[in-house]
Amino acid sequence: xxxxxxxxxxxxxxxxxxxxxxxxxxxxxxxxxxxxxxxxxxxxxxxxxxxxxxxxxxxxxxxxxxxxxxxxxxxxxxxxxxxxxxxxxxxxxxxxxxxxxxxxxxxxxxxxxxxxxxxxxxxxxxxxxxxxxxxxxxxxxxxxxxxxxxxxxxxxxxxxxxxxxxxxxxxxxxxxxxxxxxxxxxxxxxxxxxxxxxxxxxxxxxxxxxxxxxxxxxxxxxxxxxxxxxxxxxxxxxxxxxxxxxxxxxxxxxxxxxxxxxxxxxxxxxxxxxxxxxxxxxxxxxxxxxxxxxxxxxxxxxxxxxxxxxxxxxxxxxxxxxxxxxxxxxxxx
Numbered sequence: 001x002x003x004x005x006x007x008x009x010x011x012x013x014x015x016x017x018x019x020x021x022x023x024x025x026x027x028x029x030x031x032x033x034x035x036x037x038x039x040x041x042x043x044x045x046x047x048x049x050x051x052x053x054x055x056x057x058x059x060x061x062x063x064x065x066x067x068x069x070x071x072x073x074x075x076x077x078x079x080x081x082x083x084x085x086x087x088x089x090x091x092x093x094x095x096x097x098x099x100x101x102x103x104x105x106x107x108x109x110x111x112x113x114x115x116x117x118x119x120x121x122x123x124x125x126x127x128x129x130x131x132x133x134x135x136x137x138x139x140x141x142x143x144x145x146x147x148x149x150x151x152x153x154x155x156x157x158x159x160x161x162x163x164x165x166x167x168x169x170x171x172x173x174x175x176x177x178x179x180x181x182x183x184x185x186x187x188x189x190x191x192x193x194x195x196x197x198x199x200x201x202x203x204x205x206x207x208x209x210x211x212x213x214x215x216x217x218x219x220x221x222x223x224x225x226x227x228x229x230x231x232x233x234x235x236x237x238x239x240x241x242x243x244x245x246x247x248x249x250x251x252x253x254x255x256x257x258x259x260x261x262x263x264x265x266x267x268x269x270x271x272x273x274x275x276x277x278x279x280x281x282x283x284x285x286x287x288x289x290x291x292x293x294x295x296x297x298x299x300x301x302x303x304x305x306x307x308x309x310x311x312x313x314x315x316x317x318x319x320x321x322x323x324x325x326x327x328x329x330x331x332x333x
Contacts, residue, residue: 020129023129023132023133023161024129026160027125027128027129027157027160028157030156030159030160033156033160034159035164035182036162036163038137039080039081039137039164039166039215040164040215042115043081043185043217043241043242044241045241050236050240050242050243051080051241051242052078052080052242052245052265053079053080053082053117053217053243053245054074054079054082054083054222054244054245054248055082055083055084055085055119055222055244055245055246055247055248055249056070056082056085056098056248056249056250056252057084057085057088057091057247057248057249058085058089058090058091058094058251059250059251062090062251062253063090064090066097066252067094067097067098067101068097068101069252070257070261071098071101071114072105073258073261073262074114075102075106075111075112075114076111077262077265078111078265079114080114081114081115081116081117081138082102082114082115082117083117083119083244083246084098084116084118084119084136085119086118086121087120087121091120092134095116095118095134095135095136098116099116099136100135102114115137115164116138117136117138117139117140117166118131118136118138118139118140119139120140122139122141122142122145122154124150124153124157125153127139128154128157129161131163132161132162132163137163137164138163138165138166139154139158139163139165139166140167140168140187141154141158141166141167141168141183142168143167143174143177143178144174148177148180148181151167151177151178151181152181154181155182155183156182164185165182165183165185166217167183167185167186168187168188168189168219169186169188169206170188170191175209183214184213184214185215185216185217186210186214186215186216186217187218187219188217188218189219189246190203190219196220196221196231197227197230197231200218200220200231200235203218203219203235203238203240204218204234204235204238207240216240216242217240217241217242217244218235218242218244219243219245219246220232220235220243220245220246221247222245222249222264223247223248223260229264229268232268236268243268245264248261248264249261
């Protein structure tokens with residue numbers, strides 16, 4: 001018997017009709033739904049390393065186009081989550097396309113699928129239900145647009161539909177409101193025309209007000225031509241768990257967006273991972289000067305053996321990246 005391919009099965013599943021009214025009713029009937037923590041754990045890593053979120057916001061007059069290669073690049077770069085701006089024309093189609101690529105080709109692979117977060121025009125439970133119907137795993141909820149009771153209702157609706165609310169905040173009061181509403185992840189994101197560098201330092205001033213149990217994200221404007229790296233560094237050093245690069249890509253038709261993505265992810269790679277590589281190799285491998293003095297150059301096989309010893313002694317904390325060559329193959333888990 002010929003079995004249908006995974007791609008075909010996934011396409012049929014994605015094409016299944018979703019009853020938005022039923023989702024709304026389910027969200028309203030839920031009493032004390034438990035908050036999922038997939039995005040939370042991706043943002044607030046146990047290792048202590050910072051994470052990266054990237055936002056896709058379609059540029060004006062850009063038609064529908066394939067996002068598969070960009071989505072794959074995000075996943076291979078171990079992006080914690082993909083934020084999709086649904087406000088431009090075609091924004092909801094973009095969200096669906098990211099969900100489809102991550103779901104069909106990321107499941108069962110390493111790295112696994114990136115969670116996709118809806119952003120834009122959140123009006124209440126109805127928006128949460130629509131986001132769920134399109135396959136989103138989270139909703140970016142602006143705290144300044146809701147009173148406390150309404151914010152709590154939206155966060156609760158996310159949890160009832162097995163989604164997470166990433167509450168966007170701009171001051172101490174909004175941080176408290178987000179925590180009181182039951183949100184586990186907050187994103188400091190200012191809607192201001194002030195300079196990006198100033199906003200980064202303003203976000204830094206709010207980190208003491210975010211409880212330790214909460215996953216903290218700080219937004220930095222993307223596509224600045226370089227300054228975004230410095231601003232992200234300031235926020236990471238301020239102990240934010242993650243940095244969100246907003247308006248990161250707006251047109252995936254240009255190959256330069258792939259190169260830009262790879263460059264930014266490489267430059268923002270965890271310092272902890274780099275230190276781990278250096279320290280472990282120093283412990284296991286003799287200094288090169290010693291090897292040369294003893295006329296025993298360190299061959300490629302010996303280096304591989306040393307790295308295998310690192311993997312065996314790490315207790316699973318270090319893994320080998322697929323299709324990468326030594327020594328850049330080792331990184332922190």
